[in-house]
Amino acid sequence: xxxxxxxxxxxxxxxxxxxxxxxxxxxxxxxxxxxxxxxxxxxxxxxxxxxxxxxxxxxxxxxxxxxxxxxxxxxxxxxxxxxxxxxxxxxxxxxxxxxxxxxxxxxxxxxxxxxxxxxxxxxxxxxxxxxxxxxxxxxxxxxxxxxxxxxxxxxxxxxxxxxxxxxxxxxxxxxxxx
Amino acid sequence: xxxxxxxxxxxxxxxxxxxxxxxxxxxxxxxxxxxxxxxxxxxxxxxxxxxxxxxxxxxxxxxxxxxxxxxxxxxxxxxxxxxxxxxxxxxxxxxxxxxxxxxxxxxxxxxxxxxxxxxxxxxxxxxxxxxxxxxxxxxxxxxxxxxxxxxxxxxxxxxxxxxxxxxxxxxxxxxxxxxxxxxxxx
Numbered sequence: 013x014x015x016x017x018x019x020x021x022x023x024x025x026x027x028x029x030x031x032x033x034x035x036x037x038x039x040x041x042x043x044x045x046x047x048x049x050x051x052x053x054x055x056x057x058x059x060x061x062x063x064x065x066x067x068x069x070x071x072x073x074x075x076x077x078x079x080x081x082x083x084x085x086x087x088x089x090x091x092x093x094x095x096x097x098x099x100x101x102x103x104x105x106x107x108x109x110x111x112x113x114x115x116x117x118x119x120x121x122x123x124x125x126x127x128x129x130x131x132x133x134x135x136x137x138x139x140x141x142x143x144x145x146x147x148x149x150x151x152x153x154x155x156x157x158x159x160x161x162x163x164x165x166x167x168x169x170x171x172x173x174x175x176x177x178x179x180x181x182x183x184x185x186x187x188x189x190x
Numbered sequence: 191x192x193x194x195x196x197x198x199x200x201x202x203x204x205x206x207x208x209x210x211x212x213x214x215x216x217x218x219x220x221x222x223x224x225x226x227x228x229x230x231x232x233x234x235x236x237x238x239x240x241x242x243x244x245x246x247x248x249x250x251x252x253x254x255x256x257x258x259x260x261x262x263x264x265x266x267x268x269x270x271x272x273x274x275x276x277x278x279x280x281x282x283x284x285x286x287x288x289x290x291x292x293x294x295x296x297x298x299x300x301x302x303x304x305x306x307x308x309x310x311x312x313x314x315x316x317x318x319x320x321x322x323x324x325x326x327x328x329x330x331x332x333x334x335x336x337x338x339x340x341x342x343x344x345x346x347x348x349x350x351x352x353x354x355x356x357x358x359x360x361x362x363x364x365x366x367x368x369x370x371x372x373x374x375x376x
Contacts, residue, residue, distance in 0.1 A: 093211015136315015164271020175284020
């Protein structure tokens with residue numbers, strides 16, 4: 013009981029413990045919902061729902077929203093769930109902090125929230141676009157596709173990191189000069 | 191209640207999706223990967239927490255999934271990929287991953303920890319990016335996405351090896367990689 017309480021309130025766990033628990037959670041999702049845990053589908057569904065509120069006929073006519081139907085279902089609920097879960101975690105450990113600029117960014121590019129949010133927005137657009145282009149994200153391909161030994165998922169995960177490492181080094185080591 | 195009845199119950203699945211999301215977000219935060227510094231540190235190769243979390247999830251999940259599949263409780267969702275979809279899409283994702291410093295799941299987790307750059311920049315950007323893809327999808331589908339398909343759906347099919355041999359080899363490779371990381375003090 014005491015150990016459990018300590019675990020729930022500690023700021024971080026061993027990455028191996030958290031990872032192993034995510035592996036078990038993934039198996040439960042396959043078992044109970046017949047689904048891989050993925051996070052990028054939710055953004056398509058949410059975007060489709062926003063689009064429907066503005067112009068329902070246009071969304072209804074788009075091929076992509078026929079394949080990924082904009083509705084509040086399992087795949088959409090993952091994202092509000094993740095927000096709540098992470099919030100519960102920091103609430104228990106007393107680590108909730110509102111920040112605009114993360115410290116690693118601040119050290120290289122300064123404390124301007126405008127610059128940070130502008131780059132984050134550009135990154136978010138590429139991330140959302142690329143995730144749908146590749147058909148999944150770090151979770152859908154990287155963890156749950158790899159679990160299923162999917163060749164496409166493992167190749168995709170390698171490309172996430174190859175592209176990510178190249179651009180991060182360019183951004184911080186070349187442009188930032190750190 | 192049978193598995194089939196649980197899976198076909200729409201309202202139950204909505205609740206399960208939320209619960210799975212809550213557990214996932216909780217574990218991502220406890221694993222340390224909802225932190226921009228940790229993710230960008232992984233891409234700068236100075237902090238290997240992201241790979242430690244991912245590989246241990248895959249190590250546990252791979253055995254669990256294939257045992258469940260062996261006994262008929264789960265089915266594979268692995269689909270055929272292509273250079274056009276998976277490699278190009280993966281590299282675009284990578285560029286966004288580095289600029290944003292979060293991925294689609296951890297960006298939501300970061301919002302839960304109070305990261306406003308993840309909310310105003312990241313989540314808004316992802317909605318825009320997903321919308322642009324939906325607009326371009328018919329054109330991309332016809333021109334690029336199905337270009338140069340991969341020769342196999344799964345790794346055992348690709349290598350022409352028995353499933354369980356591949357699992358043992360994969361587990362050994364991942365364990366070896368993690369041991370090397372620990373040995374190097376990364």
